[in-house]
Amino acid sequence: MYVYQEYDQRLLEERVAQYRDQTRRFLANELSEDEFLALRLQNGLYIQRYAPMLRISVPYGLLASRQLRRLAHIVRTYDKGFCHVSTRQNIQLNWPSVEEVPDILAELADVQMHAIQTSGNCIRNITTDEFAGVNPKEIEDPRPWCEIIRQWSTFNPEFAYLPRKFKIAVNAVPDADPALIGVHDIGVQLVHGANGETGFQVWAGGGLGRTPMTGAIIGEFVPWQDLLAYLESILRVYNKYGNRDNKYKARIKILVKALGAEKYRELVEQEFAELKGGEMTLTAEEVARIKGCFTAPDYQSVDTAALDAKLVEDKAFSRWFHTNTRAHKQAGYRAVTLTLKRTGRVPGDISDEQLEAVADLADKYSFGELRNSHQQNMVLSDVAANDLYDLWKALDALGFATPNLGLLTDIVACPGGDLCALANAKSIPVAESIQRRFDDMDYVHDLGPLDLNISGCMNACGHHHIGHIGILGVDKKGKEFYQVTLGGRGDKLSRVGEKMGPSFESEEITDVVEKIIKFYVEKRLENEPFIDTYERIGMDPFKERIYG
Amino acid sequence: MGKVIIDGAIVDNQWQRLEGDTLEGELPTGNIIVPLAYWQANRDALLSRGDVAVWLAPGEEPKDLEDDLAALPLVAIHFPAFKDGRGYSYARELRTRYGFKGEVRATGDVLRDQLFYMTRCGFNAFEVREDRSIEEALEGLNDFSVTYQGDVNEPRPLYRRG
Numbered sequence: 001m002y003v004y005q006e007y008d009q010r011l012l013e014e015r016v017a018q019y020r021d022q023t024r025r026f027l028a029n030e031l032s033e034d035e036f037l038a039l040r041l042q043n044g045l046y047i048q049r050y051a052p053m054l055r056i057s058v059p060y061g062l063l064a065s066r067q068l069r070r071l072a073h074i075v076r077t078y079d080k081g082f083c084h085v086s087t088r089q090n091i092q093l094n095w096p097s098v099e100e101v102p103d104i105l106a107e108l109a110d111v112q113m114h115a116i117q118t119s120g121n122c123i124r125n126i127t128t129d130e131f132a133g134v135n136p137k138e139i140e141d142p143r144p145w146c147e148i149i150r151q152w153s154t155f156n157p158e159f160a161y162l163p164r165k166f167k168i169a170v171n172a173v174p175d176a177d178p179a180l181i182g183v184h185d186i187g188v189q190l191v192h193g194a195n196g197e198t199g200f201q202v203w204a205g206g207g208l209g210r211t212p213m214t215g216a217i218i219g220e221f222v223p224w225q226d227l228l229a230y231l232e233s234i235l236r237v238y239n240k241y242g243n244r245d246n247k248y249k250a251r252i253k254i255l256v257k258a259l260g261a262e263k264y265r266e267l268v269e270q271e272f273a274e275l276k277g278g279e280m281t282l283t284a285e286e287v288a289r290i291k292g293c294f295t296a297p298d299y300q301s302v303d304t305a306a307l308d309a310k311l312v313e314d315k316a317f318s319r320w321f322h323t324n325t326r327a328h329k330q331a332g333y334r335a336v337t338l339t340l341k342r343t344g345r346v347p348g349d350i351s352d353e354q355l356e357a358v359a360d361l362a363d364k365y366s367f368g369e370l371r372n373s374h375q376q377n378m379v380l381s382d383v384a385a386n387d388l389y390d391l392w393k394a395l396d397a398l399g400f401a402t403p404n405l406g407l408l409t410d411i412v413a414c415p416g417g418d419l420c421a422l423a424n425a426k427s428i429p430v431a432e433s434i435q436r437r438f439d440d441m442d443y444v445h446d447l448g449p450l451d452l453n454i455s456g457c458m459n460a461c462g463h464h465h466i467g468h469i470g471i472l473g474v475d476k477k478g479k480e481f482y483q484v485t486l487g488g489r490g491d492k493l494s495r496v497g498e499k500m501g502p503s504f505e506s507e508e509i510t511d512v513v514e515k516i517i518k519f520y521v522e523k524r525l526e527n528e529p530f531i532d533t534y535e536r537i538g539m540d541p542f543k544e545r546i547y548g
Numbered sequence: 549m550g551k552v553i554i555d556g557a558i559v560d561n562q563w564q565r566l567e568g569d570t571l572e573g574e575l576p577t578g579n580i581i582v583p584l585a586y587w588q589a590n591r592d593a594l595l596s597r598g599d600v601a602v603w604l605a606p607g608e609e610p611k612d613l614e615d616d617l618a619a620l621p622l623v624a625i626h627f628p629a630f631k632d633g634r635g636y637s638y639a640r641e642l643r644t645r646y647g648f649k650g651e652v653r654a655t656g657d658v659l660r661d662q663l664f665y666m667t668r669c670g671f672n673a674f675e676v677r678e679d680r681s682i683e684e685a686l687e688g689l690n691d692f693s694v695t696y697q698g699d700v701n702e703p704r705p706l707y708r709r710g
Binding site: 007008010011014015018022031035038039121151152154155156157158159160161162228236239240244274278279280282283285286289 | 606609630631632633634636637638640644645659661662664665666668669691692693694695696697698699703704705706707708
């Protein structure tokens with residue numbers, strides 16, 4: 001992972017001092033609520049329903065075991081002993097105190113972590129495929145480019161007070177969208193040019209939230225040297241012309257839609273013409289330096305005979321292997337997903353002791369690193385095949401080996417009305433109720449790949465728009481209701497789902513999901529996944545079954 | 549006379565910023581900063597005075613002043629609310645696109661915690677909001693010793709500084 005230089009560390013320490021002073025001035029009434037709001041949000045601190053929430057940045061989801069151990073210490077010391085993996089691959093604390101946040105930041109800075117720009121109207125954490133660097137389908141490791149963008153966006157002086165939040169994702173897999181670039185403010189797709197040179201197809205204007213839409217291609221092929229100049233051009237146009245009067249119309253997607261992609265591109269090209277070839281141009285030396293931080297670990301040659309034998313003799317292990325582990329660039333290795341979705345557990349929650357146990361497993365089996373996924377799971381990316389059986393046993397004991405990755409009960413859900421001040425409705429009890437209804441793992445496996453996402457409000461932290469089945473909490477005269485969308489995708493491509501019809505009461509929603517599933521089972525062709533059936537027969541038959 | 553931060557020092561404010569609705573009849577003598585619309589309507593008369601500057605509100609871009617920049621000693625960029633960040637891009641354009649060498653002044657909701665970013669975008673003068681200590685705000689200019697990106701004062705990003 002990226003190796004901090006003296007200056008990177010100094011920047012974090014200066015940030016801690018700055019934020020400590022801002023907190024002091026707020027507590028001394030030298031900063032108004034509104035002034036401190038903007039400052040604390042740029043540091044990931046929300047004031048929530050019951051307590052503040054602190055969002056800790058995990059750049060492109062990558063964590064080292066020593067960082068996990070520090071997180072364990074922090075959640076034990078400053079919180080209630082657990083934290084939450086978010087859909088932006090970050091970590092959230094739900095019960096810190098405003099007064100102690102500076103101390104938490106100092107603890108984080110010791111291990112090269114921070115909460116910089118995890119909220120607020122600025123450029124947020126850069127995200128990517130949780131299998132970046134080991135995914136056999138990627139054309140190149142996207143992480144160095146994420147890091148280059150991270151440094152450019154960190155405390156960028158011009159883009160700290162944008163019209164609205166701004167999310168950038170990077171994808172290096174052709175013909176699939178594991179980083180969801182289609183629904184980001186900017187999506188960066190790594191491509192290779194005619195002579196094999198690296199470049200980027202740059203999308204802009206996608207997003208979930210209140211007005212979900214997929215972005216448009218603004219830059220067909222941006223040479224790697226110009227990546228930052230091109231991003232800066234897009235941001236400058238947005239900073240100048242994005243809507244500042246209505247926060248619901250302030251995202252870049254609204255501007256791109258209003259101007260049209262063609263006009264937006266023209267404005268970007270005007271800016272870019274000035275920046276291209278200038279001081280922002282990336283140098284081969286700098287790219288090589290960053291790439292040097294993401295070299296392959298010391299892989300060994302692995303004899304897979306023992307694994308093959310275990311797969312035959314242990315059915316439970318075999319099911320987990322085929323569900324929760326996936327192919328790797330390196331022969332003899334697998335990437336293992338720890339599902340944080342066991343029934344009864346809040347999706348994405350993990351305790352201090354579990355964090356420490358996972359850190360130990362990362363050290364023992366995966367070169368001391370792991371990743372957070374946008375599906376609120378964790379990944380050990382480099383596990384030798386002959387370690388898989390032992391790792392599975394250890395994960396099973398921790399409750400992280402539920403073999404449901406990518407299946408119906410691997411539900412993505414925001415913290416919802418149980419914790420979040422923005423939420424219209426609860427998410428966690430809905431997730432649990434659905435998990436309990438579908439408690440037969442054979443049946444869940446028979447259903448095949450199925451993304452079910454739940455958001456407690458239209459801010460869409462649970463990414464409900466891209467769930468094959470999406471559930472959105474809405475408020476109707478003080479009562480919690482749930483709206484269902486079908487046909488969203490965040491897999492091969494990113495696409496926003498379609499509303500099925502009128503919303504349901506909380507007592508009905510699990511029955512509705514069951515009816516949808518039963519109808520799918522009736523209609524599917526052999527081995528046809530839910531999303532393919534939906535695309536084949538369309539919304540109307542589903543509607544008819546549910547409302548008819 | 550109020551105080552203003554110019555080039556890192558607190559000095560007497562030599563300029564008076566005039567709002568659009570106070571510009572009926574005779575203009576005050578001495579250095580004045582007028583709204584863009586007023587400047588555009590009275591350009592020739594104001595140019596001959598020589599002690600008139602212009603301020604830009606959010607939505608009014610430096611390109612609206614492009615032809616006059618050479619004659620202006622000062623351009624102010626007004627922040628009705630500190631959260632409206634358009635002025636950061638305007639300052640940057642004044643310096644890097646139009647090569648403006650005069651004073652670029654931030655007025656309005658100008659606070660300590662934004663000064664570091666503002667300086668980097670090309671502001672060199674700050675009228676700190678009146679209810680706040682200008683001495684304390686001055687410290688905001690030193691919040692960080694490290695910057696990743698190039699900026700108006702140091703165009704090279706960290707990776708090119710060697």
